[in-house]
Amino acid sequence: MRLCRRCQQRTSRIYFTHRKPDDGRYGLVDVVCPWVVLKRRPWVRLILPCLEYEGSYRDYITELGNEERYPFPLDFDHADFPAMLAKLEQFRMGVDLPQGFVPSTTYWLVDQQEMIGVANLRHYLNARIERAGGHIGLGVRPRERGKGLGATLLRLTLEQAWARSIQPVHVHCYKHNQASARMILANGGVLDSEIEDGGETIQRYIISPSR
DSSP: OOOOGGGGGTOSEEEEEEEOTTTSOEEEEEEEOHHHHHHHSTTEEEEOOOGGGHHHHHHHHHHHTTSOOSSGGGGSOOSSHHHHHHHHHHHHHTOSOOTTOOOEEEEEEEETTEEEEEEEEESSOOHHHHHTTBSEEEEEOGGGTTSSHHHHHHHHHHHHHHHTTOOSEEEEEETTOHHHHHHHHHTTOEEEEEEEETTEEEEEEEEOTTO
């Protein structure tokens, strides 16, 4: 686990260098520190999906509008909310999954009674998602973006992965998505490779507990 020295100096940013994948040179990364976010918002926590947050979940989906939803469980039909929760549990238990899917646990990031983010942790990888997809997918509520919650959500989900002895953890993002790349780097991500998939360049990072 890597703590930034800047945290010791009461700042909300992490500054560190990493090797840029496009030209091999070192560059400076500037992100909001996950530990500072948790200190400033002490009620932020990771939970399993439950009925208590039905209203906030529906508001979250409405706020997303027509944008592509991440992670994939946000596309589940939520008209019958208890049925959707049962489907999430089915995925967690690995029961009757669609072809090509693997068991996965969905987590909600909440701040008191408000749902502010969603993460999905795959328990293992098959060949398809090892190539493009990785262990963790996540998203943050639109009006909560830019506050360091993505990096915080990833950190908390990584802790769940390591508790399951999933390591190293593979986390992928599109090359053009610099916000996701910074979030991954802030949590110790190391660029393993880049691949082309569907006309997009995907950056494949790995994260180990020691980072």
